[in-house]
Amino acid sequence: MEEQTPALSRTMQEGFMTCILDIGEMLLKNGAEIMRVEDTLFRLCKSCGFSSAEVFSIPSCIILTARAPGGATITQTRRVRARGTDLDLVSRANDLSRKVCACPPPLEEFQAEVKALKNKKSYTxxxxxxxxxxxxxxxxxxxxxxxxxxxxxxxxxxxxxxxxxxxxxxxxxxxxxxxxxxxxxxxxxxxxxxxxxxxxxxxxxxxxxxxxxxxxxxxxxxxxxxxxxxxxxxxxxxxxxxxxxxxxxxxxxxxxxxxxxxx
Amino acid sequence: MIQLYYETAAACIGSLGFAMLFNLRGRRLLWCAFGGGMSWAVYIFCMLIMGAGLYTSLFFASAAVVALAEILARRIKTPVTVLMVPMIIPLIPGGTLYYAMSYLLESRYELFAREARSLTLQVFAIALGIIITTSLSRAVFTVIYRLKEK
Known part of the structure; x- marks a missing residue:
């Protein structure tokens, strides 16, 4: 990804970051450990073209700051309120992040995949x-x-x-x-x-x-x-x-x- | 004796139920049921055959479950938590919590103190089982991966 388009636009970077935080929120909300959340977000940032990333998370909040290769830093914060338990979603979000890390998709595809994770089936x-x-x-x-x-x-x-x-x-x-x-x-x-x-x-x-x-x-x-x-x-x-x-x-x-x- | 079989079967079904409650599907449901039954089987084995006490048995039971979850998670590429949580449910001292509460309300303070102490120690024993096995397995798998790389 970063080889083809070395300088992502600011909006693109923000879009990626929102997707990454969506995955983090899903993990945190549904019963993953803090270390898994922080580690996953760090890897995702790295593979989505950011040169460095700092993640801090507690059960109710995620703070993510990443530096783009151009030198701009972006910070987004996500407050996590309602918590539930959906281990299937944890496992799917984990699979998605593995996939993204192995081969980062373009932004639209990434957004679509995150959206697909959000409205998945659960028991009636x-x-x-x-x-x-x-x-x-x-x-x-x-x-x-x-x-x-x-x-x-x-x-x-x-x-x-x-x-x-x-x-x-x-x-x-x-x-x-x-x-x-x-x-x-x-x-x-x-x-x-x-x-x-x-x-x-x-x-x-x-x-x-x-x-x-x-x-x-x-x-x-x-x-x-x-x-x-x-x-x-x-x-x-x-x-x-x-x-x-x-x-x-x-x-x-x-x-x-x-x-x-x-x- | 027959009661023990019932209990183990109930632990299996209970873990299966919790796995479904947490929205798991397919093959992982069976693994969770197996792990739940195994946790109780290990507990009974320690209690009756090894002659260990309540807390020691709980410790070994939770250690066994975590070990199973850690190995299985790497095999079927699933986060450890996903497998571990439903498996460990039968060990959680819901009964002791209830009886502690009821003795407190009946003003039977001596019995309450006994149950509350037991509750704390049971949670502690389970926690210790999780903590030690998680740390150990991390070390063991690091060594295994290093060896494989060579």
């Missing part, structure tokens, strides 16, 4: 509902529940899915969302237990709690700490702990306060 709501039920049931068995507990847990898992989708619709922040959905699930469990005398509510609700527990945030934050990104690791770890507390608080309030259960 019905399939997701099924996944929630499946996970709830299997973890209720895993923690010592019987078949009845698994069935009840699948039903309250469906309630949890509805709570999470509802929370997404009204754009609840993630901590409140955890508290709210675990509270609603606990409420469903109380009702279920009233109808199913043989079921043990703790086994049912643990199956649901496993769905909310920030396992990804925990492992990613630990990996960040090992990689030397202590600030990001601690931020992620804190977030995981706070989310776990929110989940515990949400279900506790309902089970203890409303249900009158000795939990």
């Amino acid at each position: 709501p019905k399939q997701q509902l099924f996944i929630y039920c499946l996970i709830s049931a299997s973890f209720s068995v895993f923690f010592g529940g019987n078949a009845l507990d698994a069935l009840a847990s699948a039903i309250s898992g469906a309630v949890l899915y509805m709570a999470v989708s509802l929370g997404g619709l009204i754009r609840l922040n993630s901590i409140l969302m955890n508290a709210f959905s675990s509270a609603l699930t606990a409420f469903a469990v109380i009702i279920l237990c009233a109808f199913l005398p043989g079921a043990s509510h703790d086994k049912i609700i643990i199956g649901n709690i496993m769905l909310l527990i920030p396992g990804l945030a925990l492992t990613t934050s630990l990996r960040d700490i090992i990689n030397g990104d202590t600030i990001s690791g601690l931020a992620g770890f804190c977030e995981a702990v706070i989310k776990a507390l929110a989940i515990a608080a949400g279900s506790a309030v309902v089970l203890y306060g409303l249900g009158g259960y000795s939990i």
